[in-house]
Amino acid sequence: MQNLTFGSELLRQSTAGTDAMTSCLTHMSVIDSRTATFARWPEWVPPELVTAFIDSGIDEPWTHQVSAADLAYHGNHVALCTGTASGKSMAYQLPILTTLSKDPNSTALYLSPTKALGADQIRSVSSLLAGHREFTHLQPCAYDGDTDVEIRQWARAHSRWIFTNPDMLHIGILSGHARWRHFFRHLRYIVIDECHHYRGVFGSNTALVLRRLLRIARSAGGNPVVIGTSATMAEPAEALTRLIGEPATAVTEDGSPRGERTVALWEPDFLPAVTGENGAPVRRSAGSESARLLADFVVEGARTLCFQRSRRGVELTARQARHLLSQTAPELVDKVAAYRAGYLADDRRRLEQAISDGDLIGVATTNALELGVDISGLDAVIVGGYPGTVASFWQQAGRAGRQRTSGDSLVVLVARDDPLDTYLVHHPEALLGRPVEATVTDPTNPYIVTPHLLCAAAELPLQDSEIEAWGAADAVAGLAADGMLKRRKAGWYVAPGVEPHADIDIRGGIGGQVLIVDTTTSQLLGTVDSGRAMSTVHPGALHIHQGESYVVDELDLTDGLALAHPEEPDWTTSARETTDVTITDVVARRTCGPLTVALVTVDVTHQVVGYLRTLLSGEVLDAVELDMPPQTLSTRAVMYTLTPEALEEAGVAVGRFPGALHAAEHAAIGLLPLVASCDRWDIGGLSTNQHPDTGLPTVFVYDGYMGGAGFADRGFAAFETWIAATRDAVASCRCESGCPSCVQSPKCGNGNDPLDKDGAITVLTLLSRQYSSDD
Numbered sequence: 080m081q082n083l084t085f086g087s088e089l090l091r092q093s094t095a096g097t098d099a100m101t102s103c104l105t106h107m108s109v110i111d112s113r114t115a116t117f118a119r120w121p122e123w124v125p126p127e128l129v130t131a132f133i134d135s136g137i138d139e140p141w142t143h144q145v146s147a148a149d150l151a152y153h154g155n156h157v158a159l160c161t162g163t164a165s166g167k168s169m170a171y172q173l174p175i176l177t178t179l180s181k182d183p184n185s186t187a188l189y190l191s192p193t194k195a196l197g198a199d200q201i202r203s204v205s206s207l208l209a210g211h212r213e214f215t216h217l218q219p220c221a222y223d224g225d226t227d228v229e230i231r232q233w234a235r236a237h238s239r240w241i242f243t244n245p246d247m248l249h250i251g252i253l254s255g256h257a258r259w260r261h262f263f264r265h266l267r268y269i270v271i272d273e274c275h276h277y278r279g280v281f282g283s284n285t286a287l288v289l290r291r292l293l294r295i296a297r298s299a300g301g302n303p304v305v306i307g308t309s310a311t312m313a314e315p316a317e318a319l320t321r322l323i324g325e326p327a328t329a330v331t332e333d334g335s336p337r338g339e340r341t342v343a344l345w346e347p348d349f350l351p352a353v354t355g356e357n358g359a360p361v362r363r364s365a366g367s368e369s370a371r372l373l374a375d376f377v378v379e380g381a382r383t384l385c386f387q388r389s390r391r392g393v394e395l396t397a398r399q400a401r402h403l404l405s406q407t408a409p410e411l412v413d414k415v416a417a418y419r420a421g422y423l424a425d426d427r428r429r430l431e432q433a434i435s436d437g438d439l440i441g442v443a444t445t446n447a448l449e450l451g452v453d454i455s456g457l458d459a460v461i462v463g464g465y466p467g468t469v470a471s472f473w474q475q476a477g478r479a480g481r482q483r484t485s486g487d488s489l490v491v492l493v494a495r496d497d498p499l500d501t502y503l504v505h506h507p508e509a510l511l512g513r514p515v516e517a518t519v520t521d522p523t524n525p526y527i528v529t530p531h532l533l534c535a536a537a538e539l540p541l542q543d544s545e546i547e548a549w550g551a552a553d554a555v556a557g558l559a560a561d562g563m564l565k566r567r568k569a570g571w572y573v574a575p576g577v578e579p580h581a582d583i584d585i586r587g588g589i590g591g592q593v594l595i596v597d598t599t600t601s602q603l604l605g606t607v608d609s610g611r612a613m614s615t616v617h618p619g620a621l622h623i624h625q626g627e628s629y630v631v632d633e634l635d636l637t638d639g640l641a642l643a644h645p646e647e648p649d650w651t652t653s654a655r656e657t658t659d660v661t662i663t664d665v666v667a668r669r670t671c672g673p674l675t676v677a678l679v680t681v682d683v684t685h686q687v688v689g690y691l692r693t694l695l696s697g698e699v700l701d702a703v704e705l706d707m708p709p710q711t712l713s714t715r716a717v718m719y720t721l722t723p724e725a726l727e728e729a730g731v732a733v734g735r736f737p738g739a740l741h742a743a744e745h746a747a748i749g750l751l752p753l754v755a756s757c758d759r760w761d762i763g764g765l766s767t768n769q770h771p772d773t774g775l776p777t778v779f780v781y782d783g784y785m786g787g788a789g790f791a792d793r794g795f796a797a798f799e800t801w802i803a804a805t806r807d808a809v810a811s812c813r814c815e816s817g818c819p820s821c822v823q824s825p826k827c828g829n830g831n832d833p834l835d836k837d838g839a840i841t842v843l844t845l846l847s848r849q850y851s852s853d854d
Contacts, residue, residue: 084109086341086489089459093375103368106344106507112486115336118145123152124177131211132169140173141166142334147306148173151268156305156327158274158315163477165335167308168203171270174306176208178267179217179239187268188292188303189242192276194223195431197242200272204240223247235259245277245285245585248292249534254580256295256538266301269293275312275470275518277322278756279788280527282520284585286322287531290522290549291538293323298539310477311470313517321520324548338486342476342511344504345372346494353696356831359818361697365495366392369443369463370399372491377415377441378408381458381489385443386475388464388495390605391651393417394623395695396463397443414440446471458488464495465503468756470515496819497759498749502808509753509804516756519789523550525557526713526786533563533579540570584608595622595641597629604629604643609636613687613707614654614826616641620690621652636708650692650700653825658685660716660765660779662772667795673725674849676717678795683712683763683781691830702830715787717794719846720775729845731838736768736776739838741829742822743805743846744778746839749824750805751780755793760826762790799850806843809836 087107094100117139120129132140140148147159147170159170175187191197201219208214220238222231224247231251234241235258243252252259269292271277277285289305296303307319307327316329347363355361369385373396376383385400387393397417404412416439418430433439446466460479466472472492480488492510494500503510522528528551535541541564546555555571558564564571573579586608593612595604604624607615612634616622620631622643629643664680686709692700723733731739744766748759761783770777782788794801812821817836824831 084339084341085487089376089379089381089489090343093372093379102348103345104343105346105504108342108511110340110342112339113337116142116334118142121145121149124173125180127211127213128176128180131207135207140169143330143332144170147330150328150330151304151306152177154304156319156323156325157330158307158319158327159330160309160312160315161331161333162335162337163310163474165333168200171306172204175240175268180214184265185267186262186265187240188266189240189270189272190248191244191272194225194244196272197221197223197244201242245288249288249583249585250580253291253295253538260299263296263299263301266296266303269303269305271305271307271322274307274309274318274322278518278520279761280784281586282518283522283524283527284583286520286522287528288585289323291531291535295538311473311515313515318518336486338480338488340480341489343491344507345491346504350696353698355697356699356823359823360814362496362820364697365464365493366396367399368493369461370396371403372461373400373441373443374403376459377404377411383441383459383461384457384478385441385461386463386466387443387445388466390445391623392463393443393445400441400443416442418442418444460490462490462492464497465492465500467752468516469510469513472510473515498746498808498821499752501812501820502750502804505811519756519793521789524786525554529554529558530579530583532558533573533577536564536571537573537579540572542570593639593641595643598632598642598644609639612636612641614656617654617687617690617705617707619652619703621648650694652690652692654687655689655691655830656685656687658683658763658765671849671852673722674719674846676719676795676798676850678792679716679718681714681716681779681781683714684709712785714782714784715791716779716781717791718777718779720773720777721845722775725845726776729841731841735835735838738833738835739842740766740768740776740778742817742834742836742839743842745822745824745827746805746809747780750801750808751790751794753804754797754801755790757790761788802843802846802850806840806847809843810840
C-alpha cells in the first residue's frame with residue numbers, strides 16, 4: 080500500500096484485527112489536494128455587502144464566484160458547475176443581494192430539490208446579513224409545505240427573497256400567481272440549485288414548471304436572470320438551457336481549494352453456509368457492511384455520513400450501527416441516527432440541527448443529504464451501493480472534507496449484491512475515470528407536457544408560438560378534441576371547471592398519496608404514492624420509520640390508507656410481480672443478421688402477486704401470495720430479438736432459452752445505469768422465449784414511468800457499450816451459477832427462476848458479436 084493518507088489510515092484503524100482490508104478492499108486511490116485562486120471583489124458590489132462577507136470570514140472571493148456573479152449581474156443566464164464546498168452560494172448571493180439593496184422593489188426566487196437544502200440556504204443568508212441593519216428589509220423567507228399558513232401570507236406580502244422547491248412553485252405559487260403579481264413584476268433572479276438533480280420525469284416536469292414561471296414573470300413585467308448551480312453536471316450550459324428553454328453560459332473553472340480525498344471500493348464477502356433464492360450464495364449486505372463501517376468510524380471519532388439507497392435501508396443501517404455500538408461503545412449509541420425524506424417537519428428540523436451542531440457523529444441518510452446542505456467538518460462518507468449515476472456518487476462523496484482544517488477525507492463505496500456494483504468495484508476506471516452523465520430529460524413527452532399545457536392555459540392564455548416552442552401541437556389538438564382547451568381570440572383557455580394543477584405530481588409519482596398510519600396510536604408515519612403502494616405497503620409488508628418496525632395489516636387504495644401495527648420481526652419483505660408487455664409502435668430499429676434491436680412504445684401490465692420474507696442474513700424464510708389489482712403503464716422500451724437458430728448455434732439449447740434470456744435481462748437492467756442516468760428501480764424488464772408480437776425469443780427493458788423518461792432511448796443509443804459491460808459483469812462474478820451480484824434481481828416477479836448464468840454469458844456474447852460485426 081502507498082504511504083498512508085488520512086483516509087487509508089482511518090480505514091486501517093477501523094478494521095484493525097480483521098482481514099476486511101485484504102478480503103473486501105478491491106481498489107484504493109487518492110485524489111490530490113488543490114490550492115485556491117482568488118479574485119477581487121467586483122466593483123458593482125456595495126461596500127457594506129463586502130463588509131458583511133468579510134465579517135463572516137470571507138476576505139476574498141474565489142475566481143469562479145466572481146465570474147458567475149458578474150455574468151448574472153449583467154443579465155446573462157449562467158450555469159455554475161464547480162466542486163462541492165466551492166462556495167457556489169456566494170456566486171448568486173453577490174448579484175442578488177446587490178440588486179435587492181440598490182432597487183427597493185426587486186425580488187428573487189430560490190429553488191432547491193429538497194426542503195432541507197432550502198432551509199440551509201436561508202440560514203446561510205440570514206447568518207451573512209446578521210448584524211447589518213442595512214439589509215434587514217430583504218426578509219428572506221421559506222415558502223414550502225412545512226411553512227405555516229400565517230407565514231406564507233406574510234411572505235407573499237413582504238418577503239423579497241422566497242426560498243421554495245419546484246413542487247410548491249407549481250402547486251402553491253403558479254396556480255395562484257395573481258396574488259404574486261407584485262413579486263413577479265419585480266423578479267430579477269431565479270436560482271436553480273443542484274441542477275443535476277433535475278433529470279428523468281422530475282427533470283422534465285421541472286423544465287415545464289420553469290418555462291411556465293418565466294412566461295408568468297414576463298407577462299407581469301419582470302425579466303429574471305436564471306442562475307443554475309451544481310457540483311456534478313455534464314455540459315452545464317446545455318443542461319440549464321434544456322431546463323429553461325433559453326441559452327445559458329457555463330462557468331466551470333474551479334478556484335476553490337480542496338483537501339486530499341481517499342476513495343476506497345469495497346466488496347463484502349460471501350456469507351459462509353448461507354444460501355438465498357434457489358440456493359444462490361449470499362454476500363454480506365451493503366447495509367450490514369455499511370453499518371459495521373459506520374460504527375467503526377464513529378468509534379474512531381470520525382464524523383461520518385452513510386448514504387443508503389432506500390428509506391428502509393437507512394433505518395436498518397442506523398439501527399444496526401447503534402446495536403453494534405451498544406456492544407462495544409455504549410456511550411456512543413446516541414451519537415448515531417437516521418435521516419431521510421418522509422419524516423415529519425419537526426423531526427427533520429431536530430435532526431438537521433443535531434447534525435449541524437455536531438451532536439451526531441454518524442448519520443445514515445438517503446440522498447436527502449446528498450445535496451449541498453452545509454454540514455461542516457465531515458471526515459468520511461460511506462456510499463452503501465452505487466447511487467445510480469456518477470454524478471450522484473461524486474455529490475455524495477463531496478459531503479466529506481467540508482471545512483476541515485486540512486480538508487482530507489475518506490470515501491468508501493460499499494458494493495451491493497448487484498451487477499452494476501460488481502462491475503464498478505472491479506473496473507474502477509468506469510467510475511473514477513468517467514465524466515459525469517448528461518442529464519436525461521424529455522419535456523416533450525406527451526404524458527408530461529399535456530397536463531402542463533392545461534396548467535399554462537389556466538394561468539395565462541396559451542399562444543401558438545408557445546405551443547410551437549414546446550413541441551406540443553399534437554397534445555393541444557388532443558386536449559381541444561376532448562373539450563379541455565377552448566380557442567378564443569386571445570389564445571387557448573382551459574374549459575370551465577378544469578382545475579389541472581393538483582393532477583400533476585412533478586416527482587413522477589403515480590396517482591395520489593397513500594397515508595401510512597399506526598393503528599395503535601393513529602400516528603401518521605409517512606406517505607407513499609399510490610402507484611408504488613402495492614409493492615411497498617401491501618398487506619404483510621415491513622415498514623420502518625425512525626428505527627421502529629411496523630407490519631402493514633391493510634392497504635385501502637380507495638381511501639388512500641395503509642394501516643400498520645408496531646412489530647419487531649427478524650425478517651424483511653420484498654414484493655413479487657408478474658408482467659406482460661404489448662408492443663404498440665416501433666420508433667427505431669436496427670437489424671444485425673439474426674439480431675434485431677429496437678426502440679419501441681409498449682403497454683406494460685403488471686400485478687403484485689405476493690412477497691418474500693427474507694431473514695436479515697439474506698436467507699429466504701417463505702413466500703406469501705397476494706391478490707392485488709393489475710396496473711397498466713404505457714411507456715418506452717429497448718427491445719432485442721434473436722432467432723432460435725442463432726441461439727442454438729451459439730450453444731444455448733431450446734430448453735435453456737428461458738433461463739438464459741431471463742438472466743441476461745436481469746443483468747442488463749442492472750447495468751443500464753452505466754449508460755443512462757437512472758436507477759435500476761426506474762426501469763423494468765421482461766424476457767420470453769417466444770413473444771406474441773415478435774414470434775421470437777425477446778427481451779424488453781422499459782422505463783418505469785408513463786410515456787417514458789428517456790432511459791430506454793439511451794439504452795438503444797448506447798446498446799453496444801451497455802451489453803459489453805453487462806457481459807463483463809456477469810462473466811467476472813465469482814459465483815458458480817448466479818447470484819444477486821450478477822443475474823439475480825431483487826424485484827423479480829418469478830422468484831429468480833429460471834436463471835442460467837452460463838447461458839446469459841453466451842447470449843450477451845452473441846449480442847455483442849452480432850451488433851459490432853454490423854458496424
